[in-house]
Amino acid sequence: MSKYYVIIVSLILAFSCSDDISDPCANVVCLNGGGCNNGKCACPPGYLGDDCGLTMQPKKVRLTKIQVTKFPPTNTNGEAWDSNDGPDLYVNLGLVDGFSYLTTEFERINNAISGQVYEWDIEIIYELEPVTSDFVVDLRDHDDTGFHPLIGRGLFKPYDPTRGLPASITIESSSGLVSFRLYVSYSF
Numbered sequence: 201m202s203k204y205y206v207i208i209v210s211l212i213l214a215f216s217c218s219d220d221i222s223d224p225c226a227n228v229v230c231l232n233g234g235g236c237n238n239g240k241c242a243c244p245p246g247y248l249g250d251d252c253g254l255t256m257q258p259k260k261v262r263l264t265k266i267q268v269t270k271f272p273p274t275n276t277n278g279e280a281w282d283s284n285d286g287p288d289l290y291v292n293l294g295l296v297d298g299f300s301y302l303t304t305e306f307e308r309i310n311n312a313i314s315g316q317v318y319e320w321d322i323e324i325i326y327e328l329e330p331v332t333s334d335f336v337v338d339l340r341d342h343d344d345t346g347f348h349p350l351i352g353r354g355l356f357k358p359y360d361p362t363r364g365l366p367a368s369i370t371i372e373s374s375s376g377l378v379s380f381r382l383y384v385s386y387s388f
């Protein structure tokens with residue numbers, strides 16, 4: 201065997217080796233927390249597509265926390281919710297269809313102050329289904345008279361493909377005076 205043959209074979213091996221070690225993920229971009237594996241994106245739960253840019257419809261959307269981030273100090277007539285102190289907040293949530301509230305009253309927050317944020321951790325397992333249905337969330341002032349004035353009402357869908365899969369859903373009442381933030385988790 202000539203030494204030239206050995207050199208040529210060595211050069212061929214060197215080039216093919218350099219091809220082998222080139223990174224197949226060098227030009228691959230994976231969205232939404234996906235990782236590249238051998239040139240292909242491996243997507244986290246809920247995401248699919250070549251670059252993990254598509255969201256999957258969740259089977260379940262579970263409510264974990266409700267926040268009221270904004271409410272007005274008075275009703276639309278400019279009157280305080282309660283004459284001597286702040287409103288006694290509670291939240292109801294349910295399907296819009298027939299206003300069949302799925303929740304009983306969450307614990308009441310007495311004498312709330314407009315401008316502060318209030319929140320309710322959801323300790324029971326509470327699933328918002330069907331996930332693409334219209335839901336309503338109401339903020340009311342509990343009164344001993346038994347009539348509980350509506351402070352604000354927001355509408356939302358637990359899953360909206362244009363929104364993707366955020367960890368929290370922000371909802372404004374139609375007046376814009378009341379804002380809710382619903383913290384959710386998804387399963388697929």
Ligand SMILES: [Ca+2]
Pocket residue numbers: 282285286287288310311
């Ligand atoms: Ca009160």
Ligand SMILES: [Ca+2]
Pocket residue numbers: 281282286287288341342343344
């Ligand atoms: Ca009250």
